[in-house]
Amino acid sequence: MKKIGLVVKPGTEAIEKADEFEKWLHDKGHQVVRHTGNVPEDELNREKNTAAPKALFCVFVLGGDGTFLSAVRWIGDQDTPILGIKFGDVGFLAEATEDSLFSTAENILNSEFSTKPRMRLLITVFRNGKEIARETVLNDVVISKGVLARLANIKTYINDNYLTAYRADGLIIATPTGSTAYSLAAGGPIVHPSVPGILLSPICPFTLTNRPLIVPDSVSIKIRFDEKSSDLRLTCDGQVGVAVDDRDTIVVRKGSHPINLITLPDQDYFDVLKAKLRWSGSRV
Numbered sequence: 350m351k352k353i354g355l356v357v358k359p360g361t362e363a364i365e366k367a368d369e370f371e372k373w374l375h376d377k378g379h380q381v382v383r384h385t386g387n388v389p390e391d392e393l394n395r396e397k398n399t400a401a402p403k404a405l406f407c408v409f410v411l412g413g414d415g416t417f418l419s420a421v422r423w424i425g426d427q428d429t430p431i432l433g434i435k436f437g438d439v440g441f442l443a444e445a446t447e448d449s450l451f452s453t454a455e456n457i458l459n460s461e462f463s464t465k466p467r468m469r470l471l472i473t474v475f476r477n478g479k480e481i482a483r484e485t486v487l488n489d490v491v492i493s494k495g496v497l498a499r500l501a502n503i504k505t506y507i508n509d510n511y512l513t514a515y516r517a518d519g520l521i522i523a524t525p526t527g528s529t530a531y532s533l534a535a536g537g538p539i540v541h542p543s544v545p546g547i548l549l550s551p552i553c554p555f556t557l558t559n560r561p562l563i564v565p566d567s568v569s570i571k572i573r574f575d576e577k578s579s580d581l582r583l584t585c586d587g588q589v590g591v592a593v594d595d596r597d598t599i600v601v602r603k604g605s606h607p608i609n610l611i612t613l614p615d616q617d618y619f620d621v622l623k624a625k626l627r628w629s630g631s632r633v
């Protein structure tokens with residue numbers, strides 16, 4: 350008997366399929382731990398009421414990328430393999446579709462699969478020198494201004510060396526996995542998940558020469574703000590966030606606990622990329 354995690358997107362279609370899948374797993378003698386993958390409303394670093402139990406064989410995620418990111422937070426620092434089943438609009442993080450759920454699950458339950466680690470970022474927020482928040486992200490951390498706020502002045506340091514002050518609507522710090530998320534919409538490059546780097550993509554920079562930047566994943570990125578900075582928010586993976594101001598220092602570095610994504614045979618990253626972005630190529 351295996352203990353299987355099941356994270357489900359709120360919604361009739363995903364729930365109905367999850368009910369069918371859970372019964373199928375029970376009929377095979379497996380135990381199922383089910384979790385609803387809704388976006389939490391709690392503030393960053395509040396005590397988490399629920400966390401994935403230890404010793405899960407794997408986690409199946411029925412939903413889109415938001416549900417997948419919620420499942421990653423649920424797993425936390427554990428090494429549990431995870432597989433996304435597409436029920437959302439885009440599903441960059443999904444390896445399989447609804448139609449192949451049961452055949453894929455059969456192979457996985459028979460241990461016929463491999464995993465690839467995906468880097469995560471560790472974000473620590475210090476206020477007046479005291480740590481007030483800590484979170485890990487798979488996609489990105491975003492610093493953004495409010496609707497009526499002026500341009501943010503985001504002082505950025507790499508390994509304590511001053512880089513620049515981004516005058517912009519915000520700044521996205523992303524992993525290669527997150528390069529196809531918000532960073533891409535902000536004009537950032539697509540980075541293959543196996544490339545060891547961290548992306549910095551300014552959001553609508555006032556200075557046109559402030560372009561997206563890729564730095565080694567070994568660096569520490571430090572963020573500070575000008576005095577009287579207000580109406581700024583730090584958001585982690587679009588899931589949880591906290592208000593920040595000139596009292597705060599944000600430190601971003603590579604996390605020590607990657608996520609283990611289950612990979613399927615004959616699933617090429619570039620084929621998936623072309624399909625998701627609808628790159629049709631050109632005629633000769």
